[in-house]
Amino acid sequence: MGNVSTDFRPLIILTFINHLIIEAPNGKVIMAAANVRSGVMVRRNRAFYASVAPFFAIFVAFSIFPVVFSFYLGLSDWDGFSEPEFVGLANYSRALQDPVFQKAIWNTLYLWFWSTILTVGLALGLAVMVNEYVLGGKTYFRLVFLLPLLVAPAIAAILLRVFFTSNGGIVNMLVGAAQGQPSYFNWLASEFWIKPLVVLLVIWRWTGWHMIIFLAGLQSIPRDIYEAARMDGVGRWAIFSRITLPLLFPSLAFSIITATLGGVQMFDEPFVLTQGQGGTNNSTTTLGMYLYATAFSQFDFGLGAAVSWYIFAAVVAFTLLHRSITKRLGA
Amino acid sequence: MRNLLANREKRFNLAVTVALFLMSLLFVLPLYWTAVFATRTLSEVFQFPPPIWFGSSMLDNYARIEAVFPPFRPIINSIIVAVPKTIGLVLVSALAGYGFARYVRAPGRGFLLGATFATLFFPPSLALIPFFLQMGWLGWLNTFWPLIVPAVASGFGVIWMYTYIGSTIPRELYEAAEMDGAKGFATFFFVVLPIIRPGLAALAVWTVIGTWNEFQLPLVVLGDGTLFTVPLALTTLSTTHYTDTPAVMLSTLMGLVPVFLLFALLSRQFIAGLTSGAVKS
Structure with missing residues (x-):
């Protein structure tokens, strides 16, 4: 909530795990040298609590409390003004029965799948080439x-809107020039095209980020492996599929989970691209947009909170799935 | 035979380089066109073929934006949010990261660290609605406070700083400082902070850019148009004045310039922050 950028979260998770593995022996050394007087210990403990206190004071008040409160909200019927009423799991089943929510699940999966595959694929190709x-x-x-x-993301969506405007947009001009007659196709109102446009936005913004991750991974592969393979007359494709790809697996796994966590929570791009409407017939309403609409247009806070827990469940499910896959493939 | 192979390889590499260069142009094209359109008149923008070089109508376009709203206001608003938030976030994160990295035997440390780490998996949307209600109770809606104060405590920043301090500061340094009689906070300010400056810079750059681009939270807590940060103000402008493409493009360009300047100055820190985790994997 209001944290730096969600973009960046999984990276730090990975660093942290690495750090634990690398630093663990260090901790033991300190344990062994622990014949310190208790007065010193108390002073040190106090210094520890003092140094983490500013963080935890704000964090508990503005990040932990809202999450706990969100759990309560999800079980209540509340518009923010009247008395909240406990309704059990009604919000959760109400969401499932709403066709718009069902469509939002499908849209989110579509956007997640294509944006992840295409962005990661393109970035991987570019990184290997570079x-x-x-x-x-x-x-x-x-x-x-x-x-x-x-x-x-919001500004990128504005630019895309300008370039894809039906009347005089640059894309329609190019299409018109190609087919020999003017085109007034309304890309943004098209139920089919609006999703690929969102995917295009994600590809445009994120390819470079994934490419940097892959380049860092590629640079940790020893050059002499390539030299040796080339000496033996191994072709470019075989080098890529037999050497590069397996050795790049950790970067690839990391890249995919990052794109996935971003994809499940997508909001800004489809929201601005469709001016908050979700496109014709909710054709690109995501789970995040559905949450926003229920809470801040219909003031159905209970339903909105329930939806946020569904999104949380999706994040947990994807994270666990990712872990079991990477384990099985033996990173 | 060898020569022939070498030649083929060279040709392949040349083809790859050219293809990649064209690809990179495709990625920059939307930004370039934004700049070009910002300097053109409305009728020029809708010509075919579209203009590919800068025109001379930037000042006219600027005048039209100014007639609708003060063009620098969203930029100033974004700065008012980004600067205190970044300073606070970097300091609070570094202090907590230092506590976690130095006092490894304090009771409860493991639990607190684990809990902080676990919260990284919580999607921000989980807290969105209650956060909005909470800001309402505090009377903070329609102010910058919700974007600054809560954002200072970032679990992500703490884990980053903990990792960074743990891997750059040798434990002997703490012992040496203690021998010299330096207390915990003095050690932090005069010994640790100067050493971890590169890490602070990387976290700061990412925080500023993340804040500059943040959309959903300002959308929820700011109702008053005069307080809108850059993405919000531009979204509103592009909705209400969507027919005036050059004006929309010029205001967009103005909102982008600060971030691109920052990137030009600190791209090394930006990329260092990006790959700090990936390199080790």
């Missing part, structure tokens, strides 16, 4: 694909 085959300008390639990430 790492192994490009003749020069590596720094340029590292930086240039990152630029779209600096553009807020």
